[in-house]
Amino acid sequence: xxxxxxxxxxxxxxxxxxxxxxxxxxxxxxxxxxxxxxxxxxxxxxxxxxxxxxxxxxxxxxxxxxxxxxxxxxxxxxxxxxxxxxxxxxxxxxxxxxxxxxxxxxxxxxxxxxxxxxxxxxxxxxxxxxxxxxxxxxxxxxxxxxxxxxxxxxxxxxxxxxxxxxxxxxxxxxxxxxxxxxxxxxxxxxxxxxxxxxxxxxxxxxxxxxxxxxxxxxxxxxxxxxxxxxxxxxxxxxxxxxxxxxxxxxxxxxxxxxxxxxxxxxxxxxxxxxxxxxxxxxxxxxxxxxxxxxxxxxxxxxxxxxxxxxxxxxxxxxxxxxxxxxxxxxxxxxxxxxxxxxxxxxxxxxxxxxxxxxxxxxxxxxxxxxxxxxxxxxxxxxxxxxxxxxxxxxxxxxxxxxxxxxxxxxxxxxxxxxxxxxxxxxxxxxxxxxxxxxxx
Numbered sequence: 001x002x003x004x005x006x007x008x009x010x011x012x013x014x015x016x017x018x019x020x021x022x023x024x025x026x027x028x029x030x031x032x033x034x035x036x037x038x039x040x041x042x043x044x045x046x047x048x049x050x051x052x053x054x055x056x057x058x059x060x061x062x063x064x065x066x067x068x069x070x071x072x073x074x075x076x077x078x079x080x081x082x083x084x085x086x087x088x089x090x091x092x093x094x095x096x097x098x099x100x101x102x103x104x105x106x107x108x109x110x111x112x113x114x115x116x117x118x119x120x121x122x123x124x125x126x127x128x129x130x131x132x133x134x135x136x137x138x139x140x141x142x143x144x145x146x147x148x149x150x151x152x153x154x155x156x157x158x159x160x161x162x163x164x165x166x167x168x169x170x171x172x173x174x175x176x177x178x179x180x181x182x183x184x185x186x187x188x189x190x191x192x193x194x195x196x197x198x199x200x201x202x203x204x205x206x207x208x209x210x211x212x213x214x215x216x217x218x219x220x221x222x223x224x225x226x227x228x229x230x231x232x233x234x235x236x237x238x239x240x241x242x243x244x245x246x247x248x249x250x251x252x253x254x255x256x257x258x259x260x261x262x263x264x265x266x267x268x269x270x271x272x273x274x275x276x277x278x279x280x281x282x283x284x285x286x287x288x289x290x291x292x293x294x295x296x297x298x299x300x301x302x303x304x305x306x307x308x309x310x311x312x313x314x315x316x317x318x319x320x321x322x323x324x325x326x327x328x329x330x331x332x333x334x335x336x337x338x339x340x341x342x343x344x345x346x347x348x349x350x351x352x353x354x355x356x357x358x359x360x361x362x363x364x365x366x367x368x369x370x371x372x373x374x375x376x377x378x379x380x381x382x383x384x385x386x387x388x389x390x391x392x393x394x395x396x397x398x399x400x401x402x403x404x405x406x407x408x409x410x411x412x413x414x415x416x417x418x419x420x421x422x423x424x425x426x427x428x429x430x431x432x433x434x435x436x437x438x439x440x
Contacts, residue, residue, distance in 0.1 A: 011114075013038060016100075018108040021046045021062045033113065034093075035086025035179050051082045051090055083113075086179050091115050115144075115175065122268045129272055136173065138272040139241070142265045143174030146245045156258065157181070158229075158245035160269060161189060161196075167239060168192075177246075184219035185244060196242045201234035202270075204262050208250055226250035229258070231266050233273070240273045289357040291335055292342035300356035300364055309408040309417050312366055313375040316404040316421035317345070317382060319361040320433040329395030336394045341401070344385040348378065364418070370407050372438060379403040379436035387434065400434035407439075 010028035015038070018024050022045055026038035033041075036049075050058050058081070083093050097109040122141040129138050139160045146158025159174030159182070169189045172182060188194040195212060199205040207228045209217040220228065227250035231243040243262055253259075287299030295303065319341065326334040338361065345355045345363060354366040367378055386401045404425025408417045420439040428437040 013113040015041065015046075015111050015113070016108060017046055017097075017111055018106065019062060021058070024106075024108065029113075032176065032178055034083060034091055034115065034175055035177075035182075049083045051084055054082055085175055087175075087182060089175065091175055122265060126268055126272055129275060135272050135276040139173040139269065140175070142243070142269050144176055145265055146174070146243065146261070147176050155225075155248045156245055157225075158243060159185060161185070161242045161244060162240070162273070164239055164241075169242065178223060180219050180222065181246060184216045188213060188216055195228060196230035196232050196244060199230055199232050201232050201239070202263075202266055203231065204254065204259050205230045206250075206252065206254055220246050224248055229254065229262060231262050233266055233270050235270060235273045235277055240277075241269050243269065289342075292339050292357050294342045294346065294363075295354055295356035297356070297358050300354065300358060300366075303354050303356075303366060304414040304418065307366070307368075307414065309412045309414045310410040311368055311370060312408045312414075312417065313369055313371075313378075314406050314408070314417050314421040315365040315367065315375070315379055315382065316406075316418070316425040317363040317365065317401050318425055318429070319386075320400045320402055320429075322361040322399070325396045325399065333393075333395030337390060337396060337399055340390055340394060341386055341399065344388075345382060348381045348385050364421075370409075372407055375405050375407055376436060376438050379405045379438070383434060383436060402428040402433050403436045404428055405436060405438045 011030070013026060013029040013033040015026040016024040023041040023043060026033075026041045029038060034049075041049075047055050047058055079095055081093050081095050082090050085091055092115070094114040095111060096114075097111045099107075099109055101107050122138060122145050126138050129135055139162055143158055143160040147156060157174075157176045157178075159172050159177050161169035161172055163169065163171040168191075172185060172189065174182075177185070191197070193213070195207050195216075196205070207230065209221055209226060209228075212220070212228055216228070220226075223246070225246040226248040227246075229243075229245040229247055232239060233241040233243070235241075243265055245262065247258065287295060287302065289296040319337075322334065322337070325337055338357070342355065342357060342363065345365060349355050349365055350367065352368050356364045356366075358364055365378070365382070367375065369375070382403055383401060386399065389398055390396055402425055404421045404423065404427065406417050406420035406424055408414075412420075424437045424439040428435050431437065
């Protein structure tokens with residue numbers, strides 16, 4: 001077998017780069033390295049593939065090579081670089097380089113590039129996730145594991161779709177699929193007619209090209225694939241992800257090893273997403289008041305720390321004479337009153353507003369807007385809404401609130417806006433309760 005044919009089927013990319021950093025030749029990577037065809041790299045400056053923050057380091061290597069007549073450059077082997085894929089995503093790559101010289105005709109390096117995706121397993125990424133890693137890393141590794149090769153061409157490439165919004169996927173993971181296939185899959189991700197949309201969870205479904213939308217079929221046919229395999233994955237009864245693979249030849253039934261690969265990666269994907277969703281639920285629970293369901297003090301503080309104080313209004317809300325309700329009707333009735341008050345605060349708040357129970361009978365409402373009159377109007381709405389008759393099971397017939405309002409400014413800190421609202425609340429209490437006072 002000819003040497004170039006052997007090089008073509010190597011998993012890493014092997015390239016010849018001259019001492020100025022230009023690709024002179026390139027082979028391997030099964031014809032696609034991070035979405036680039038090896039022959040398409042010839043003549044390109046290799047620095048173009050390096051992320052900006054690492055370009056200076058790589059450029060210094062080329063500069064040293066140009067300055068030293070003996071062409072000796074200290075270079076760790078292997079070393080890691082972050083490269084920019086054709087899709088615009090970034091990938092960590094192990095780089096090994098050997099300096100070569102052909103008399104005075106050529107000076108440069110033979111360089112091998114090994115993406116971490118080809119040596120990092122989905123199981124390893126899952127273990128890292130359990131230690132606090134990112135779920136995206138697991139999904140990327142699962143996508144990159146959907147790879148199989150024949151002696152004449154690649155016969156399986158795949159990707160993982162995730163992050164559904166209103167039942168449609170919004171994220172595509174995988175560096176082995178070409179940009180043309182990525183674009184074709186992207187066009188289908190948001191459609192209810194996508195091949196994977198009606199397939200039952202964890203079913204390994206096989207589609208011939210004649211069963212696919214035309215654009216998707218044409219993109220697959222152009223790269224000599226003959227079928228598409230789709231495995232949707234539900235977590236807690238909700239569509240969470242899908243494995244999508246392009247395969248050749250088209251055989252029914254699927255070869256056992258292919259089905260086993262999809263089943264295994266579906267297991268890992270489901271475990272990773274279930275773990276992430278459970279952690280998300282725990283994080284949300286930690287920021288929610290267990291009694292009323294609105295944000296608790298932790299959730300409120302996080303919101304205040306991340307928002308721009310120049311864009312917010314804070315309403316500090318305190319129930320009037322709430323202790324008397326607990327003393328006369330009992331704490332169970334008092335809890336029902338708090339739940340009802342929280343419900344009414346949410347009912348008068350806007351879609352982006354944040355309602356929180358700060359503790360006891362104190363609430364806060366963060367409104368995104370800085371119009372004083374509008375803020376006063378919201379405060380009045382709060383007083384009126386809370387002051388309506390209470391349900392019979394609350395014990396008390398009625399409860400009132402005092403509201404302090406403070407509008408943020410460009411130079412104020414979030415905590416200063418809250419303190420100003422607290423002072424305004426104290427003024428409302430001293431003025432007779434059941435009213436709104438704005439901090440000026």
